[in-house]
Amino acid sequence: MLFSSLTFLFAFLPIVMAVYYLLPSKGKNLWLLAASLFFYFYGEPKYLVLMLAVITVSYIFGLLTEKAEGKKRLILLWASVLLNLSALIYFKYTDFFISVTNSVFNTEIGLLGIALPIGISFFTFQSISYNIDVYRKDVPAQKNPINLALYVSLFPQLVAGPIVRYTDIERDLRSRTHTIDGFAYGIRRFAVGLGKKVLLANSFGSFCEIFRETDEKSTLFFWIYAVAYSLQVYFDFSGYSDMAIGLGSMFGFKFPENFRHPYISKSVTEFWRRWHISLGSWFRDYVYIPMGGNRVKTPRFFFNILTVWFLTGFWHGADWTFIIWGLYFAALLLIEKSIPKKIKEKAPSAISHIYLIFAVLIGFVIFNANGVEGIANDFKGMFTSAYPLCTEATLYYLRSYAVLFIIGIIGATPAVKIAAEKLDSTKAGEKICNLAQPAVILALLVAVTAYLIDGSYNPFLYFRF
Amino acid sequence: MGKKIRNIACIIIFSAFILTLGAACILREPVEILVSERRKAQQLPEASVESVMDKSFFDGFEKYLTDQFPMRDGFRTINAAIRMKLLRQTDNSKVYLADGHISEFQSVLSENSVKNAAAKFNSIFEKYIKGKNARVYYSVVPDKNYYLAEKNGFPSIDYGRMLEIYHSEIKNMEYIDIFDCLGADDYYTTDSHWKQENLGKVIDRLSKKMGFKSKPFSDYTAQKISDFEGVYAPRLALGKMSDEIIALKSPVTDGAKVFNLETNKTMQGVYDMSKLSGYDKYEIYLSGAAAFLTIENPLAEEKRELVVFRDSFGSSLVPLMLDGYSKITVVDIRYISPQILGEYVDFTDCDVLFIYNTLILNQSNILK
Numbered sequence: 001m002l003f004s005s006l007t008f009l010f011a012f013l014p015i016v017m018a019v020y021y022l023l024p025s026k027g028k029n030l031w032l033l034a035a036s037l038f039f040y041f042y043g044e045p046k047y048l049v050l051m052l053a054v055i056t057v058s059y060i061f062g063l064l065t066e067k068a069e070g071k072k073r074l075i076l077l078w079a080s081v082l083l084n085l086s087a088l089i090y091f092k093y094t095d096f097f098i099s100v101t102n103s104v105f106n107t108e109i110g111l112l113g114i115a116l117p118i119g120i121s122f123f124t125f126q127s128i129s130y131n132i133d134v135y136r137k138d139v140p141a142q143k144n145p146i147n148l149a150l151y152v153s154l155f156p157q158l159v160a161g162p163i164v165r166y167t168d169i170e171r172d173l174r175s176r177t178h179t180i181d182g183f184a185y186g187i188r189r190f191a192v193g194l195g196k197k198v199l200l201a202n203s204f205g206s207f208c209e210i211f212r213e214t215d216e217k218s219t220l221f222f223w224i225y226a227v228a229y230s231l232q233v234y235f236d237f238s239g240y241s242d243m244a245i246g247l248g249s250m251f252g253f254k255f256p257e258n259f260r261h262p263y264i265s266k267s268v269t270e271f272w273r274r275w276h277i278s279l280g281s282w283f284r285d286y287v288y289i290p291m292g293g294n295r296v297k298t299p300r301f302f303f304n305i306l307t308v309w310f311l312t313g314f315w316h317g318a319d320w321t322f323i324i325w326g327l328y329f330a331a332l333l334l335i336e337k338s339i340p341k342k343i344k345e346k347a348p349s350a351i352s353h354i355y356l357i358f359a360v361l362i363g364f365v366i367f368n369a370n371g372v373e374g375i376a377n378d379f380k381g382m383f384t385s386a387y388p389l390c391t392e393a394t395l396y397y398l399r400s401y402a403v404l405f406i407i408g409i410i411g412a413t414p415a416v417k418i419a420a421e422k423l424d425s426t427k428a429g430e431k432i433c434n435l436a437q438p439a440v441i442l443a444l445l446v447a448v449t450a451y452l453i454d455g456s457y458n459p460f461l462y463f464r465f
Numbered sequence: 466m467g468k469k470i471r472n473i474a475c476i477i478i479f480s481a482f483i484l485t486l487g488a489a490c491i492l493r494e495p496v497e498i499l500v501s502e503r504r505k506a507q508q509l510p511e512a513s514v515e516s517v518m519d520k521s522f523f524d525g526f527e528k529y530l531t532d533q534f535p536m537r538d539g540f541r542t543i544n545a546a547i548r549m550k551l552l553r554q555t556d557n558s559k560v561y562l563a564d565g566h567i568s569e570f571q572s573v574l575s576e577n578s579v580k581n582a583a584a585k586f587n588s589i590f591e592k593y594i595k596g597k598n599a600r601v602y603y604s605v606v607p608d609k610n611y612y613l614a615e616k617n618g619f620p621s622i623d624y625g626r627m628l629e630i631y632h633s634e635i636k637n638m639e640y641i642d643i644f645d646c647l648g649a650d651d652y653y654t655t656d657s658h659w660k661q662e663n664l665g666k667v668i669d670r671l672s673k674k675m676g677f678k679s680k681p682f683s684d685y686t687a688q689k690i691s692d693f694e695g696v697y698a699p700r701l702a703l704g705k706m707s708d709e710i711i712a713l714k715s716p717v718t719d720g721a722k723v724f725n726l727e728t729n730k731t732m733q734g735v736y737d738m739s740k741l742s743g744y745d746k747y748e749i750y751l752s753g754a755a756a757f758l759t760i761e762n763p764l765a766e767e768k769r770e771l772v773v774f775r776d777s778f779g780s781s782l783v784p785l786m787l788d789g790y791s792k793i794t795v796v797d798i799r800y801i802s803p804q805i806l807g808e809y810v811d812f813t814d815c816d817v818l819f820i821y822n823t824l825i826l827n828q829s830n831i832l833k
Contacts, residue, residue: 001523005527006490006527006530006531006534007523007527007530009483009487010486010487010490011487011490011491011530013483014480014483014484014487015487017480018484042523045517045518045519045520046518180469180472180473180476181468181469181472183472183476184471184472184473184475184476185472187475187476187479188475191479199547203552214572214573215573216572392620393572393620396555396618396619396620399555399618400553400554400555400556401554402553403551403552403553403554404552404554407552430467430468431467433471434467434468434470434471434474437471437474437475438471438474438475438477438478441475441478441479442478442482445478445479445482445483446540446543447543447544447547449486449534449540450540450541450543450544450547451544451547452531453531453534453537453540453541453544454540454541454544454545
């Protein structure tokens with residue numbers, strides 16, 4: 001089920017919310033678990049068993065690891081990690097490995113055509129992090145199976161993150177407070193996320209679809225497409241994270257932030273501290289630092305970076321494009337790290353920013369390309385004279401989508417947030433905000449409903465990851 | 466205190482919105498037809514273990530909720546208004562408004578499609594018409610984008626190139642150019658079709674080239690039939706827009722007998738008023754889409770026959786050609802295979818006209 005669907009907004013959410021607040025505290029987790037499992041069942045009926053298996057593995061191995069001593073702890077940890085990873089590898093990567101085997105050894109092994117369970121990359125990573133945290137004695141194992149099942153399957157962050165660590169919500173799982181302020185904050189975040197996804201990301205998605213379908217491509221069109229896709233993926237994913245954080249807040253949970261206006265960054269290093277923060281910190285804490293991080297000799301450091309970014313790319317999808325995308329960012333990070341700090345600090349801010357935007361646009365063109373051949377074709381369109389510089393169609397669509405691009409570019413910066421906070425900090429401004437905030441929420445809900453009723457383009461890009 | 470009230474207001478508005486509309490979705494009596502969109506509305510799917518496990522129930526429920534949503538038309542208008550008024554998008558899924566007309570632009574000329582259409586018509590000629598002493602003509606009806614799109618800055622296909630290809634491929638037929646007989650205002654503002662009452666110049670051109678007798682338009686009685694909301698208005702969804710639909714009547718059109726091969730029924734007169742209660746009022750002309758019709762004109766002064774290969778534009782054109790013929794056979798090869806035409810049509814000593822609009826030529830895979 002998509003958050004940006006009429007079923008979620010007008011059937012699932014009102015029922016879950018109403019019953020949740022009518023129930024006494026003791027019943028709330030059980031109700032949320034039932035709702036979360038139904039949420040998953042609605043999207044993937046046959047894979048509910050897989051979800052329950054992942055929960056069971058995490059629960060049992062968590063308890064066993066906590067009780068075990070010495071090497072046994074490590075063996076139990078590896079067993080739980082391997083079980084989770086084997087589910088991820090089987091469902092997500094089997095066909096990729098078969099394809100590679102066929103290419104390398106000239107074999108003809110048939111592809112299995114396994115459907116990817118929604119959100120598997122997210123909930124398996126959450127389970128792994130739980131078992132590692134228990135192994136490290138960062139947290140005690142969860143004794144209550146309902147609470148652990150709820151941690152793994154909690155519907156707001158189940159299918160597209162943020163990757164919530166067990167340590168982040170352990171206390172909330174035991175007991176949490178529900179406040180008017182928290183609920184209202186959740187509504188605001190949810191409405192903004194919904195608007196980002198439905199009004200902006202979907203519209204940029206339509207633009208990208210038009211670009212892909214048209215026969216009248218031009219160099220300019222390729223570049224505008226790169227901008228459009230970069231905005232689509234940002235509003236799509238950050239919108240989903242906003243909705244998840246908002247829903248969490250409505251139910252009394254505090255989820256970590258996942259995006260902090262990444263496009264205002266001035267380096268790739270900074271960009272990745274602002275983009276999909278929960279994934280970046282997961283790989284940092286569970287892969288990069290255990291490998292030695294940057295406190296190792298230079299060749300090993302290079303190896304660590306390449307490994308982490310290879311895995312980051314591969315996590316996004318079982319395709320060479322994602323691996324190339326990951327390694328592309330690894331290369332940029334290594335180049336940035338090899339430039340002396342003094343030189344980086346002296347670089348004009350505008351130049352640094354232009355470099356970052358350019359690097360990210362190229363990155364997302366790789367990310368969205370249709371295979372390695374697609375990357376070559378898109379680069380050909382962007383960097384050679386294979387296509388005309390501009391066509392009538394390019395100008396038409398640029399004109400037609402100009403306002404959307406302006407809104408999108410401004411919306412990707414913190415400008416609106418800063419302006420709203422500044423306004424709210426004055427007495428007169430506060431009065432305006434008191435009226436404007438509920439009005440904006442209503443306007444967003446009406447506009448989103450209108451788009452959902454009429455629109456057909458409504459995929460979530462991160463559902464496939 | 467102020468922020469507390471603001472937060473409470475946010476909660477009330479959000480909760481009221483999702484709860485009220487959610488309840489309305491459940492309590493509302495489902496509609497069977499979405500009138501403005503000319504289609505059946507999705508009904509609540511049947512739940513079974515199988516339909517739940519294969520997801521078809523959930524998919525159907527999603528469609529059901531979308532189709533049955535309260536105030537659906539109003540929300541669609543809001544959607545269009547946001548896109549076109551607020552975001553200043555110049556089209557809504559390729560549907561645009563220019564010079565008071567709604568149309569859907571085409572930006573890609575499919576040369577293969579044009580060649581394919583010509584090849585189909587050539588093969589009909591070779592198989593049935595060749596050597597039958599028939600006089601064979603072809604004409605092309607421009608879609609209204611020809612008069613609107615490029616002029617108003619919308620993407621447009623290269624009509625010159627389309628005709629160049631078509632002419633070079635079509636064999637053994639005489640071309641009748643009607644592009645200069647029409648303008649944007651000769652089409653409905655909300656629909657793709659032309660207005661029957663504005664076809665005077667087209668009929669003049671055809672009658673002169675083909676040599677059939679036609680009646681001055683002043684001799685017809687113009688009967689305003691109904692408000693007509695064409696196919697584009699609900700797609701643009703910018704509120705109510707409609708046209709006047711008119712039928713040009715005469716003793717000949719009233720006296721004609723229209724036989725429909727598919728239904729095996731004969732209708733008196735060329736206008737089918739029962740279609741006024743249907744989705745598309747343009748279907749009053751010759752009952753709309755039909756694979757094969759024969760129209761007998763008992764008032765004809767001479768025995769002369771015409772076979773027209775046509776699309777929906779032909780439905781409003783053919784009644785105006787009736788004065789010149791004792792019998793007109795109307796064939797739409799979107800719905801009947803040319804392979805079986807020999808069983809139903811004798812082309813000996815006939816006039817034959819292939820008249821198709823540019824939208825069909827550019828998408829000729831729908832021809833059988």
